[in-house]
Amino acid sequence: MKRFFNLHSFIALCSIMGIAAIFIINRLDPLNTVSRDGVALDTVISVTASAPKSISELNGILNDAFALIEELDDRFSMYNENSDVSLMSANAGGEWVPVSRPTYEALAAAVHAAKLTDGAYDPTIGPVSIAWRDRLSENSLPSEEEIDAALLRVSFDALELSSSPPMAKLDMPGGVVDLGGIAKGYVSSSVRNLLKERGVTSALIDLGGNVVVIGGRPRNGSGTRTPWRIGVQHPSKPRGTPICVVSLSEGSVITAGDYERFWEVDGGRYTHIYNPATGFPVDGRLKSVTIISDDPTQGDALSTAFIVMGEPQALELLRIMPEVGAIFISETDDEEYRITATGDLKGAVETTPGGPHIAFHDTW
Amino acid sequence: MTGKKYDWLLYSILAASFALSCALVFATRPKDGGLTFEAVRGGTVIERRRAAELTDGVALDLSSGAMTNIVASDPTGIRMVLANCPGGDCLRARPMKNAGDMIVCIPHKLIMRIVSSSVGAIDVMSY
Numbered sequence: 326m327k328r329f330f331n332l333h334s335f336i337a338l339c340s341i342m343g344i345a346a347i348f349i350i351n352r353l354d355p356l357n358t359v360s361r362d363g364v365a366l367d368t369v370i371s372v373t374a375s376a377p378k379s380i381s382e383l384n385g386i387l388n389d390a391f392a393l394i395e396e397l398d399d400r401f402s403m404y405n406e407n408s409d410v411s412l413m414s415a416n417a418g419g420e421w422v423p424v425s426r427p428t429y430e431a432l433a434a435a436v437h438a439a440k441l442t443d444g445a446y447d448p449t450i451g452p453v454s455i456a457w458r459d460r461l462s463e464n465s466l467p468s469e470e471e472i473d474a475a476l477l478r479v480s481f482d483a484l485e486l487s488s489s490p491p492m493a494k495l496d497m498p499g500g501v502v503d504l505g506g507i508a509k510g511y512v513s514s515s516v517r518n519l520l521k522e523r524g525v526t527s528a529l530i531d532l533g534g535n536v537v538v539i540g541g542r543p544r545n546g547s548g549t550r551t552p553w554r555i556g557v558q559h560p561s562k563p564r565g566t567p568i569c570v571v572s573l574s575e576g577s578v579i580t581a582g583d584y585e586r587f588w589e590v591d592g593g594r595y596t597h598i599y600n601p602a603t604g605f606p607v608d609g610r611l612k613s614v615t616i617i618s619d620d621p622t623q624g625d626a627l628s629t630a631f632i633v634m635g636e637p638q639a640l641e642l643l644r645i646m647p648e649v650g651a652i653f654i655s656e657t658d659d660e661e662y663r664i665t666a667t668g669d670l671k672g673a674v675e676t677t678p679g680g681p682h683i684a685f686h687d688t689w
Numbered sequence: 690m691t692g693k694k695y696d697w698l699l700y701s702i703l704a705a706s707f708a709l710s711c712a713l714v715f716a717t718r719p720k721d722g723g724l725t726f727e728a729v730r731g732g733t734v735i736e737r738r739r740a741a742e743l744t745d746g747v748a749l750d751l752s753s754g755a756m757t758n759i760v761a762s763d764p765t766g767i768r769m770v771l772a773n774c775p776g777g778d779c780l781r782a783r784p785m786k787n788a789g790d791m792i793v794c795i796p797h798k799l800i801m802r803i804v805s806s807s808v809g810a811i812d813v814m815s816y
Binding site: 362534571578580 | 729731733787788790791793795798800810811812813815816
């Protein structure tokens, strides 16, 4: 009997237990998954959530997530005359306006991003975007006088906030708050918080291409996870064609591209991203910026700001933001594309077969 | 001698366990599900089938009440062929053929898309 407990036997027993443990772990965490799509925030939205919960529990969580999205959409929309943002614009130059806590938080994040980017992102760009939208929808262009008049009403310095109770004031007669460059980021962050608080262990939140992921991609009900694979849109190929792919288990991938929404008038192409310094749509070689970070609200604002600032200035700013990764897609002289990514994304971003080489740039 | 016998017994159990684990892990591995066509209205999947089943000439009626939407497949992919929505943007949308392709009829809140469950496929696009 003494030899039964020798070293070989002990190793063999441990091995059996180890193999059993590996298999049990692989089969534990039996996840259920539910997905839902809808239309909100002027785009298609989709949420997929997985957790060791019943399907009905998960559906209840998605009900709440979609209710939250609709509520925030109502508060942030420029096109809903009763939204917090519209009421602020209606009272521009006048009194303080009581706002909801989410609106206060989104405005505070917007002002912070505006300061950080020295106004390349500006939540008071509304007069400019309205001037362009109104003219372009009539197949014409705004005059320089109209643009200059609109620019006089753009200044994030005029946006004042008070925390308790949450109130806001746009101290600029004729000013218009436009949270379009940050709203989807804030909403996706709020949905992520809700899903995590309710015990969701894996999720994919897609608000019109603004992507937030939680906990890796479950592999067909098993306990193992792989990173989510997020394609970055090719600037000139059909929608859904990636130019590169980001692998990410947790965080956000937010892209701003000049190809996403645009108007064509008299042979000219005018994107929906405006330079707050000039009042004109951006029109450079930089076609898109993708921000990979843990903060989708900031990522949304930065992606817009970086398109305005251009790659060199954006990379300079990223030197003080080691928690933020970025991918820049630029057009080259020979109408090809160049991809630059921050060094922290090595191993997380790959080009597509036959796609451009990725140059990694160490920012810190 | 008795101890060595038990050693061999344990080694046999170990080998059998290893083989069983490999077999079970292999049997339950993620499978390549290929491409799937999905149609979603109001958050509910109203149609889901393998894209390969939608061969040339096959049509699907996704209408609901007064909202008419009919998709059909042709050599270019799956496209909207009949819709009574204002504007008719979905009728002009590019046919869906590859994973990630999508056609949306916003007035009818109808989303159609091609999805892939293949390991290594792209889960979502960032625009």
